[in-house]
Amino acid sequence: MVRAMLTADELQILSTSLGVAGRAVLFSLPVAIAFAWALSRPNFPGKSVLDTIAHLPLVLPPVLVGYLLLLGLGAQSPFGAWLKSAFGIQLALTAEGAAVATAVMAFPLMVRAIRLSFEATDPGLFEAASVLRAGPWDRFWSMTLPLAWPGVLAGAVTAFAAGLGEFGAVITFASNVEGETQTLPLAINAALNTPGRDDAAFRLALISLVAAIVGLVLAELLQRWARRRLAA
Amino acid sequence: MTLQLREAVVRRGGFRLAADFELAMQGVTVVFGPSGAGKSSLLAAIAGLQRLETGLLTFNGRVLEDARTRVRVPAHERGIGLVFQDARLFPHLTVKGNLDYAENRRPAARNAPIVIEIARRLQFENLLGRPVRNLSGGERSRVALARAIVSAPELLLLDEPFSALDGRRRRDFLVLLRELSREQNLPMLVVTHHLDDAVEIASQIVMVRAGRVIGHGAAADVMARPDFMSLLDRRDFGVRLPAAAVSAGEAEGVWVRADSVLIASEQPRGISARHVWRGMIASIVRETTGGVLVSLATDAGYILSRITPEALQDLGLEEGRTAWAVLKAHAL
Numbered sequence: 001m002v003r004a005m006l007t008a009d010e011l012q013i014l015s016t017s018l019g020v021a022g023r024a025v026l027f028s029l030p031v032a033i034a035f036a037w038a039l040s041r042p043n044f045p046g047k048s049v050l051d052t053i054a055h056l057p058l059v060l061p062p063v064l065v066g067y068l069l070l071l072g073l074g075a076q077s078p079f080g081a082w083l084k085s086a087f088g089i090q091l092a093l094t095a096e097g098a099a100v101a102t103a104v105m106a107f108p109l110m111v112r113a114i115r116l117s118f119e120a121t122d123p124g125l126f127e128a129a130s131v132l133r134a135g136p137w138d139r140f141w142s143m144t145l146p147l148a149w150p151g152v153l154a155g156a157v158t159a160f161a162a163g164l165g166e167f168g169a170v171i172t173f174a175s176n177v178e179g180e181t182q183t184l185p186l187a188i189n190a191a192l193n194t195p196g197r198d199d200a201a202f203r204l205a206l207i208s209l210v211a212a213i214v215g216l217v218l219a220e221l222l223q224r225w226a227r228r229r230l231a232a
Numbered sequence: 233m234t235l236q237l238r239e240a241v242v243r244r245g246g247f248r249l250a251a252d253f254e255l256a257m258q259g260v261t262v263v264f265g266p267s268g269a270g271k272s273s274l275l276a277a278i279a280g281l282q283r284l285e286t287g288l289l290t291f292n293g294r295v296l297e298d299a300r301t302r303v304r305v306p307a308h309e310r311g312i313g314l315v316f317q318d319a320r321l322f323p324h325l326t327v328k329g330n331l332d333y334a335e336n337r338r339p340a341a342r343n344a345p346i347v348i349e350i351a352r353r354l355q356f357e358n359l360l361g362r363p364v365r366n367l368s369g370g371e372r373s374r375v376a377l378a379r380a381i382v383s384a385p386e387l388l389l390l391d392e393p394f395s396a397l398d399g400r401r402r403r404d405f406l407v408l409l410r411e412l413s414r415e416q417n418l419p420m421l422v423v424t425h426h427l428d429d430a431v432e433i434a435s436q437i438v439m440v441r442a443g444r445v446i447g448h449g450a451a452a453d454v455m456a457r458p459d460f461m462s463l464l465d466r467r468d469f470g471v472r473l474p475a476a477a478v479s480a481g482e483a484e485g486v487w488v489r490a491d492s493v494l495i496a497s498e499q500p501r502g503i504s505a506r507h508v509w510r511g512m513i514a515s516i517v518r519e520t521t522g523g524v525l526v527s528l529a530t531d532a533g534y535i536l537s538r539i540t541p542e543a544l545q546d547l548g549l550e551e552g553r554t555a556w557a558v559l560k561a562h563a564l
Contacts, residue, residue, distance in 0.1 A: 122320075124316065124318070124320050125320055125322060125323075127281050127307070127314075127316075127320070128314075128316060128320035128322070129322070129333075130280075130281070130306070130307040130308045131279050131280075131281070131307055131308070131310075131312065131313055131314040131380075131383075131385075132308075132313070132333060132334045132337055132379070132380075132383050133308045133309075133311075133334075133337040133338070133339075133383065134308055134333075134337055135306070135308045135309075138308075138337075142333070143322070146324045147323070147324055149324075
């Protein structure tokens, strides 16, 4: 059905968007879980620094985030050059680069959702697990993660939906390459800047809207499920 | 199986508990004292959920915590189980999942019943597939107890695990605890502030009052001590009799409250003789609250009765005289 409604170009753009947002979630999820876990602990030295780092992409202009990535990971930077020579990984102008930029932008959203669900779990349950011989690492895998699982999933879905719409950081860091880094917002921008392509821009905008709404509804359903589950 | 606390101090918020005792753990030991005396803090410290500020804790000769050398065995390596007052079942697992959690972490060398056995023994076999959120209070208590037993600890601590139960069901749970302790050869340390619970199951007692462990020993001995009375409500004053003295079956003992005992100066007639004892008046004490406590030395042991000053006068009771104690039938 989707195939019948969309043109080949639109399908290409949609699949680039889904691919970039999907990879972005995969990249940032483990790091977000680690940050969220650390931030859900009682006060420890450096907590506010960590908290600031986690929230930075939320307040920085996306273009600046893209620029910082370019400075840190771009082909001209020492680290970028090393990535290329050692692993053959090039981030600028590639879908991986677009995913990295999206991942950084979606990171605060994900940390927040996961942290809330870590904080919502009853610490008494961890005491109960420890007197059943579960050590700290065991408790993380057998209690912390499964209890927060719906929140983790909701965070991932929200980040995915937001990732579909990431513009500034992606275009600055990964540029606008058709079939590689041209996601929905980049394609809309390109269409608007081309005389006579207003219809195309409108259709792309509709696709964008539907994708975002589906993502949000999914995230909300997951949150509700999470609350029910923890209310035992 | 000796539990030892030496000059131990536990601090929780503004609360402080001091403990210094050594006790051979066998059967059911009751930690007894009024609410807020520090009983739960004592359990938390033994389980390793609460740090010792100072002092030493050993079990079976193994040092679990020594504040001086900063040695501290974490809770998950102590092999000491704890059943919480609020059960703390894992909400993301089924009843069986909760028991499996304990079984999967049990050292291979420890013997314990398998999940299905213990579920059958505690009569919740039909609940195994259920999520825990739909269980009743009594069911949660039993599942939490089963989970702790499946984990095969060397010592099991229980923090008022029967608080969700009352009447008949509470009594059944107490009987179950005593039976399980014997069957599994598992020493238990049970917290309660209810005198009847303590009398029913305690083979030993640890007394806690106002942030201090004030004494311990065999239940019959501890309950006969004057400072045991200091832990009781005025209306709970009384004496412990061996269960056999009143044919109370399986219980460790029975508590005969002074308010439930009448005193007669002549042998009563026309009433059931089963709960009448003849004895000699050992002491008469006037309470500041207006009552009179009469202690009667009988074959079953000392029996305490609370009477009014008028009754004392009317009956002409004196120390050294013979009298009869009559126990009201509903008191048992």
